[in-house]
Amino acid sequence: MDHPVLDDLRDESEELDRVVAAAGNGDWGRPTPAAGWTVAHQVAHLAWTDEVALMAVAAPDDFAAHVAQVARGAYDFVDRAAESGAREEPAVLLERWRAGRRLLREALRGLPDGARVPWYGPPMSGASLATARLMETWAHGQDVADALGVVREPTARLRHVARIGWRARDYAYAVRGLTPPDGPFRVVLDAPDGTVWTYGPEDAAQYVTGPALDFCLLVTRRAHRADLALRAHGPDADRWLDIAQAFAGPPGAGRPPREAGA
DSSP, X not given: OOOHHHHHHHHHHHHHHHHHHHXXXXXXXXXXXXXXXXXXXXXXXXXXXXXXXXXXXXXXXXXXXXXXXXXXXXXXXXXXXXXXXXXXXXXXXXXXXXXXXXXXXXXXXXSOTTOXXXXXXXXXXXHHHHHHHHHHHHHHHHHHHHHHTOOOXXXXXXXXXXXXXXXXXXXXXXXXXXOOOSSOEEEEEEOTXXXXXXXXXXXXXXXXXXXXXXXXXXXXXXXXXXXXXXXXXXXXXXXXXHHOOSSSSOOOOOOOOOOTTO
């Protein structure tokens, strides 16, 4: 598989790598906005998920056994993996993450075109798995940046996150036991380079507009809607902005709004 998202995934990971590599060992213990998770937990989670994704690509039978174990009730497996990894020395954990993500990219590049990879939900293409890894790397990278007081410049790589957020509209309803609205939405975003990214049909009756960065923060639930410059045009689109999410699994509590004047 030869797809531009693999290079974008590499670049997104390397940007976060530079942030955590520059942090002192004590900074790895700083709490992040995710309750109970430090910077080390965030990096450990990314390292573990890359390793599991590699298993899904290169050893699907082993991955199936892992999923079967999860299905038997080991529902805290994500938190346990993060907790275990966070106990490693920062230098060891950083090298583990570097090695795992490199092996995953190599395995994805080696996939035949059209190949499907098993995952916790339906199987997905290699490009979709790489896109999901980029989205998660960016989102957890935001947690790390917030913990360390680092301001990241938005890049064109956000288009991958935005597209997932738009495509996951109906999932956001389903995961909450709600019925998605009839008809598609259109999303029109101001990109970091001054261009405009659009998703959905031009004649959609309801749509969302605003900065691409704000939309990505919203759908990864890294910022509260009240703190973002997004506008919904139509009541269903307005409701969607309250529940939108780009990732699989429970929505979680999300970020609270910033205090006035903070």
